[in-house]
């Protein structure tokens with residue numbers, strides 16, 4: 001196949017422009033609709049709901065290709081702690097608000113007591129989508145993404161591309177949970193006589209991903225709420241903003257805390273806590289405020305005009321971000337790399353397993369270092385030095401050398417056991433990026449062996465034979481292939497970050513061993 005001719009390229013550009021204009025017009029009417037619901041970025045919203053937009057005083061919708069795509073930008077300088085968006089309770093889409101207005105759904109759902117709050121909200125969402133233009137949420141529903149890249153949407157090829165057992169295990173677990181959740185609601189969806197395309201697994205995955213990646217926490221429903229416009233804020237890791245401000249900001253999880261969704265919606269005890277700004281004595285990101293009967297969002301830091309205004313949905317590793325939101329961060333300060341630990345390492349301390357990891361900068365976590373120091377101590381001496389290790393202090397240079405050597409050789413062994421190297425992954429990402437940019441898949445002839453094999457396997461998994469093809473235009477391919485390329489890229493990016501952290505750990509251990517060596521005079 002050949003690349004588009006200049007004439008065809010012009011037609012594509014024109015089509016694209018026409019589509020953008022159409023989208024802009026529909027967004028303008030969406031923002032007007034939101035204003036009518038009482039959503040506003042002004043601390044003093046107009047009394048009548050005749051405003052032509054809910055934005056413009058503080059925020060505007062903008063595109064940030066490098067940080068989340070569609071998001072919200074400041075239209076003026078914002079001060080930390082300033083109210084930036086208010087959405088009254090009536091503008092929040094919750095299970096209750098949908099069920100209250102739909103008697104058929106209310107009657108049907110009564111017989112399904114065992115469904116979790118998240119399942120109920122997903123059913124409500126599908127019911128509203130099924131209504132089409134008749135739904136009072138229609139302007140909002142049409143602005144939701146058509147598909148998501150969260151782990152539950154990964155296919156077998158993309159799952160395998162994660163390469164690391166823990167990540168593959170988690171992906172398989174979330175996929176099978178999504179399938180079993182769907183099976184549990186299948187009878188209800190049938191009973192509600194939704195259109196066939198809304199009762200299948202694909203639709204269920206879409207609804208669950210919408211909830212996973214967009215709901216805000218509300219105190220009365222552990223499934224959270226969907227907040228038009230309020231769900232357009234992209235994510236910044238908590239703590240990132242403190243570098244730019246004087247007061248350190250506490251970590252308040254604004255979007256729904258995921259742990260609370262697991263099981264039967266048991267609340268996370270932290271959710272009851274209000275995380276208060278040390279200066280203003282007020283919620284930092286925001287939350288539902290009973291006295292105002294509204295969801296109120298506040299600037300987490302000072303913003304310059306046109307800067308993207310971000311929220312911290314919570315503290316997440318890159319795997320968590322992929323699981324719940326379908327993206328990952330470069331330089332995520334909360335990244336954790338877990339490595340396999342032998343049983344006797346666990347047996348000699350009481351640190352929780354999830355505290356034993358390698359940090360994003362390659363250093364072992366406080367607990368991992370402490371646990372390894374104890375494990376590297378002869379068993380009969382552990383009791384007497386236990387408190388020193390627990391306090392984070394070095395037991396001896398020799399002990400630390402053993403620990404660093406253990407870590408170093410384990411990181412090396414893990415890297416060796418993985419099917420591709422850092423260099424392979426970098427080449428693969430370049431090839432994937434080129435395919436996305438040129439909108440065509442071409443098997444590059446200079447790929448390293450492991451990357452070339454994977455590229456070929458991708459083509460085969462998409463039923464695009466690997467051997468004979470030269471160029472396949474993405475625009476001519478089903479969206480399934482384009483989505484798969486995006487997810488494959490995420491998987492490669494994730495495993496590359498994992499490997500880079502192990503490489504940093506190896507460097508850290510080598511440097512430390514060097515410093516501790518007798519030649520440096522630090523050994524006793």
Ligand SMILES: C[S@@+](CC[C@H](N)C(=O)[O-])C[C@H]1O[C@@H](n2cnc3c(N)ncnc32)[C@H](O)[C@@H]1O
Nearest residue numbers: 067068069070213214231232233234235325327
């Ligand atoms: C609450 S929505 C934010 C608005 C979203 N960009 C949109 O267009 O509707 C959360 C989703 O935005 C994207 N996102 C948010 N923050 C991001 C970031 N820092 N980098 C990349 N994607 C991000 C992810 O797809 C995530 O699931």
